[in-house]
Amino acid sequence: xxxxxxxxxxxxxxxxxxxxxxxxxxxxxxxxxxxxxxxxxxxxxxxxxxxxxxxxxxxxxxxxxxxxxxxxxxxxxxxxxxxxxxxxxxxxxxxxxxxxxxxxxxxxxxxxxxxxxxxxxxxxxxxxxxxxxxxxxxxxxxxxxxxxxxxxxxxxxxxxxxxxxxxxxxxxxxxxxxxxxxxxxxxxxxxxxxxxxxxxxxxxxxxxxxxxxxxxxxxxxxxxxxxxxxxxxxxxxxxxxxxxxxxxxxxxxxxxxxxxxxxxxxxxxxxxxxxxxxxxxxxxxxxxxxxxxxxxxxxxxxxxxxxxxxxxxxxxxxxxxxxxxxxxxxxxxxxxxxxxxxxxx
Amino acid sequence: xxxxxxxxxxxxxxxxxxxxxxxxxxxxxxxxxxxxxxxxxxxxxxxxxxxxxxxxxxxxxxxxxxxxxxxxxxxxxxxxxxxxxxxxxxxxxxxxxxxxxxxxxxxxxxxxxxxxxxxxxxxxxxxxxxxxxxxxxxxxxxxxxxxxxxxxxxxxxxxxxxxxxxxxxxxxxxxxxxxxxxxxxxxxxxxxxxxxxxxxxxxxxxxxxxxxxxxxxxxxxxxxxxxxxxxxxxxxxxxxxxxxxxxxxxxxxxxxxxxxxxxxxxxxxxxxxxxxxxxxxxxxxxxxxxxxxxxxxxxxxxxxxxxxxxxxxxxxxxxxxx
Numbered sequence: 001x002x003x004x005x006x007x008x009x010x011x012x013x014x015x016x017x018x019x020x021x022x023x024x025x026x027x028x029x030x031x032x033x034x035x036x037x038x039x040x041x042x043x044x045x046x047x048x049x050x051x052x053x054x055x056x057x058x059x060x061x062x063x064x065x066x067x068x069x070x071x072x073x074x075x076x077x078x079x080x081x082x083x084x085x086x087x088x089x090x091x092x093x094x095x096x097x098x099x100x101x102x103x104x105x106x107x108x109x110x111x112x113x114x115x116x117x118x119x120x121x122x123x124x125x126x127x128x129x130x131x132x133x134x135x136x137x138x139x140x141x142x143x144x145x146x147x148x149x150x151x152x153x154x155x156x157x158x159x160x161x162x163x164x165x166x167x168x169x170x171x172x173x174x175x176x177x178x179x180x181x182x183x184x185x186x187x188x189x190x191x192x193x194x195x196x197x198x199x200x201x202x203x204x205x206x207x208x209x210x211x212x213x214x215x216x217x218x219x220x221x222x223x224x225x226x227x228x229x230x231x232x233x234x235x236x237x238x239x240x241x242x243x244x245x246x247x248x249x250x251x252x253x254x255x256x257x258x259x260x261x262x263x264x265x266x267x268x269x270x271x272x273x274x275x276x277x278x279x280x281x282x283x284x285x286x287x288x289x290x291x292x293x294x295x296x297x298x299x300x301x302x303x304x305x306x307x308x309x310x311x312x313x314x315x316x317x318x319x320x321x322x323x324x325x326x327x328x329x330x331x332x333x334x335x336x337x338x339x340x341x342x343x344x345x
Numbered sequence: 346x347x348x349x350x351x352x353x354x355x356x357x358x359x360x361x362x363x364x365x366x367x368x369x370x371x372x373x374x375x376x377x378x379x380x381x382x383x384x385x386x387x388x389x390x391x392x393x394x395x396x397x398x399x400x401x402x403x404x405x406x407x408x409x410x411x412x413x414x415x416x417x418x419x420x421x422x423x424x425x426x427x428x429x430x431x432x433x434x435x436x437x438x439x440x441x442x443x444x445x446x447x448x449x450x451x452x453x454x455x456x457x458x459x460x461x462x463x464x465x466x467x468x469x470x471x472x473x474x475x476x477x478x479x480x481x482x483x484x485x486x487x488x489x490x491x492x493x494x495x496x497x498x499x500x501x502x503x504x505x506x507x508x509x510x511x512x513x514x515x516x517x518x519x520x521x522x523x524x525x526x527x528x529x530x531x532x533x534x535x536x537x538x539x540x541x542x543x544x545x546x547x548x549x550x551x552x553x554x555x556x557x558x559x560x561x562x563x564x565x566x567x568x569x570x571x572x573x574x575x576x577x578x579x580x581x582x583x584x585x586x587x588x589x590x591x592x593x594x595x596x597x598x599x600x601x602x603x604x605x606x607x608x609x610x611x612x613x614x615x616x617x618x619x620x621x622x623x624x625x626x627x628x629x630x631x632x633x634x635x636x637x638x639x640x641x642x643x644x645x646x647x648x649x650x651x652x653x654x655x656x657x658x659x660x661x662x663x664x665x666x667x
Contacts, residue, residue: 211514
């Protein structure tokens with residue numbers, strides 16, 4: 001018993017010693033893998049602990065507004081009302097810092113077509129609006145020249161759970177289709193005109209694999225890891241682009257030139273001849289004016305390290321790294337983080 | 346709760362004097378018991394309070410509208426209520442005869458050496474986590490439904506609206522079947538216990554009067570009717586609230602279709618799917634109102650089932666006819 005008590009005391013003391021250097025974060029599930037890697041590597045280097053809970057972007061934004069975490073993470077930028085609410089509740093602006101990029105691909109199951117289906121924005125929108133219902137529709141045939149297309153009904157599969165993947169996908173459809181914009185709109189969950197709902201990437205991919213003639217959308221990383229067939233998509237410049245980490249980084253490169261000051265930007269339907277059009281950033285949410293000096297220093301140190309060394313881990317984990325131009329913008333943002341109104345050394 | 350004075354006298358000669366321990370014990374247990382009630386009231390109040398935004402905006406139309414559009418902030422719960430009730434009922438329709446059949450076999454017909462391992466296997470089904478049912482349902486049962494069962498129904502009884510449409514595999518039928526497997530052990534094992542509790546003299550009397558084995562079994566069944574209904578209520582309760590397994594196989598589409606082959610959606614599933622990413626106040630409020638509706642539906646189903654038990658036991662003195 002005595003020994004056990006001693007053990008508890010030691011454990012408790014050890015906790016006090018490190019407790020000051022624990023940063024709590026919560027939010028998006030999509031970047032969880034790379035964030036875990038970063039936190040792990042950075043802890044090995046500096047001893048600073050990170051506790052990140054991947055509860056979803058919506059949850060991350062809520063926690064940042066309520067001030068229950070030291071930083072948040074999201075796949076869709078915070079809305080103006082949310083930023084205003086955070087400012088009144090926490091008394092400081094919230095900075096958006098893009099970390100890596102992901103893409104959403106259209107995955108399908110049509111044995112007759114095989115691996116390289118080509119789609120245009122109109123065709124994709126019409127399929128998900130339920131206007132194109134057969135695989136041998138002439139609109140699909142027009143871009144898949146010389147292919148034997150089967151006379152099969154198209155079964156649409158979408159995410160049933162609210163997710164950043166859905167957000168990027170419908171954000172793209174809204175940009176390319178007026179009808180989608182007015183009828184359905186953009187959100188982490190939407191009122192789908194047609195289709196079956198699957199929970200998570202695995203739910204969508206599972207149904208697509210099982211149902212002959214189906215089409216759905218999943219994260220690029222998920223599709224690559226599981227070797228799913230995915231369609232190449234015609235971009236704004238008119239080229240058919242195979243989704244890949246390079247074509248995603250290319251999309252960001254083109255949009256970086258006209259990034260807004262707060263870095264909240266959607267890069268779907270990006271310009272540039274090599275840009276894959278359904279790409280998006282994922283952001284860390286950081287308070288501009290920090291309340292705790294030690295934590296502020298730790299956070300700034302971590303962010304600097306992430307963009308200097310951390311980005312190198314991205315491709316191996318199937319995330320597209322940021323182009324240098326965006327990293328330069330990030331470094332400016334990080335320099336603006338303050339403690340009690342003073343910049344952090 | 347109160348013990349009559351006569352009884353106290355016989356039980357404990359000390360009890361005339363005030364006993365501190367007894368009093369403390371009495372109030373302590375009373376307190377524990379009231380905690381349960383308090384918790385339910387608190388939950389109901391909390392859900393009502395947090396959904397006030399949506400209740401004010403939509404009123405009763407929340408229950409009758411079938412539009413669910415998070416982008417436009419328009420919410421109606423009817424397809425979810427429908428999906429919950431239909432999938433649970435379907436599960437009951439499949440599981441009840443099976444469950445009672447298993448119970449009768451185990452109690453009346455099975456040889457002793459078979460009864461134990463058999464009962465154990467049935468109870469084992471109850472211990473499997475629902476995510477495992479979900480995965481099994483999604484990867485094994487759904488493809489089987491899609492390739493074998495649903496085409497069979499389409500071909501032979503496809504003219505009935507109940508079996509119209511393309512076989513997707515996922516849908517209301519898949520949800521009903523997976524739920525029936527999940528509630529089967531509850532119904533079977535409780536029914537077995539209830540049947541076992543039938544006094545042996547009743548059965549012996551029936552057999553002595555020259556009834557067949559089936560007739561004797563029927564007397565046993567009618568004797569344990571209220572217990573079997575109780576088992577059914579418990580099973581139904583699990584079916585109404587089941588989330589993960591259903592979400593994985595029901596197709597998650599908020600529509601009301603007569604056909605069992607079409608996808609549907611349940612209240613528990615929409616909560617599991619959309620709560621984490623709900624950011625607007627109205628959206629959260631509408632989701633909490635769904636939770637409140639689920640709470641009320643479960644309460645109503647339970648209450649009406651209790652009423653059923655009560656009316657049965659009132660009309661029949663012990664036994665009665667089936």
